[in-house]
Amino acid sequence: MLHKSKIPNLKVIAFDADDTLFVNEPYFQETEHKFCALMEDYLSHQGISQELFKIEIANLPLYGYGIKGYILSMIEAAMNISNNTIPVEVIEKIILYGKELLEKPIELLDGIEETLQALHGKYKLVVATKGDLKDQHSKLHRSGLGHYFHHIEVMSDKQEIDYEKLLGRLDIQAHEFLMIGNSLKSDILPVLEIGGYAVHIPFHTTWEHEKINHKVEHEHFSSFEKITEVVHNLIK
Numbered sequence: 001m002l003h004k005s006k007i008p009n010l011k012v013i014a015f016d017a018d019d020t021l022f023v024n025e026p027y028f029q030e031t032e033h034k035f036c037a038l039m040e041d042y043l044s045h046q047g048i049s050q051e052l053f054k055i056e057i058a059n060l061p062l063y064g065y066g067i068k069g070y071i072l073s074m075i076e077a078a079m080n081i082s083n084n085t086i087p088v089e090v091i092e093k094i095i096l097y098g099k100e101l102l103e104k105p106i107e108l109l110d111g112i113e114e115t116l117q118a119l120h121g122k123y124k125l126v127v128a129t130k131g132d133l134k135d136q137h138s139k140l141h142r143s144g145l146g147h148y149f150h151h152i153e154v155m156s157d158k159q160e161i162d163y164e165k166l167l168g169r170l171d172i173q174a175h176e177f178l179m180i181g182n183s184l185k186s187d188i189l190p191v192l193e194i195g196g197y198a199v200h201i202p203f204h205t206t207w208e209h210e211k212i213n214h215k216v217e218h219e220h221f222s223s224f225e226k227i228t229e230v231v232h233n234l235i236k
Contacts, residue, residue, distance in 0.1 A: 016181030017129035019203040066132030071098030111228040126151040158186035
């Protein structure tokens with residue numbers, strides 16, 4: 001378990017945004033359910049979900065992460081599932097689903113604001129998240145949390161090299177950096193690999209692409225059920 005004494009040189013604490021600061025994945029799941037219902041004359045809901053996921057993953061190198069790429073993947077999946085016979089009205093509805101997803105209200109997760117208040121001024125706080133640049137900046141602005149953060153980094157991916165670039169921009173060493181997030185695959189493992197510290201705050205649902213099938217054990221790693229536990233371990 002991480003304590004301040006174990007990371008005495010800590011300078012920067014980075015937070016993932018989606019499903020760490022505010023709700024995200026449940027909105028995608030809600031949209032996927034509507035998409036499956038829209039396409040159910042062609043295939044089972046399970047079959048539709050599998051086709052959509054396959055296309056999403058194939059499109060990541062082209063579109064990256066985020067809602068706009070998701071919209072395009074839904075349209076492509078609809079075309080594949082229907083053998084290119086999908087009516088234009090269905091395409092219009094898919095685009096509408098995507099716009100609704102972009103306009104979802106911001107729902108802060110429990111304990112986030114009090115945690116940021118407690119850490120602000122004691123450490124340099126940054127956001128390190130994946131997704132569409134405009135969408136992520138919009139969500140952070142609408143969340144009302146932007147003033148807590150020194151820097152916002154919207155990353156095309158979260159591999160070791162991406163975190164190393166972030167450390168370079170922040171002008172710090174890995175042992176001075178702590179990442180907090182809900183994804184073991186994206187927020188935790190790459191940071192541990194480069195010598196940083198990481199805290200996992202589980203969210204009740206995780207995108208299939210972000211799941212791993214092994215337990216994480218590392219001296220620089222901790223997992224807390226609540227984000228407020230970070231404060232108790234770092235500054236108290």
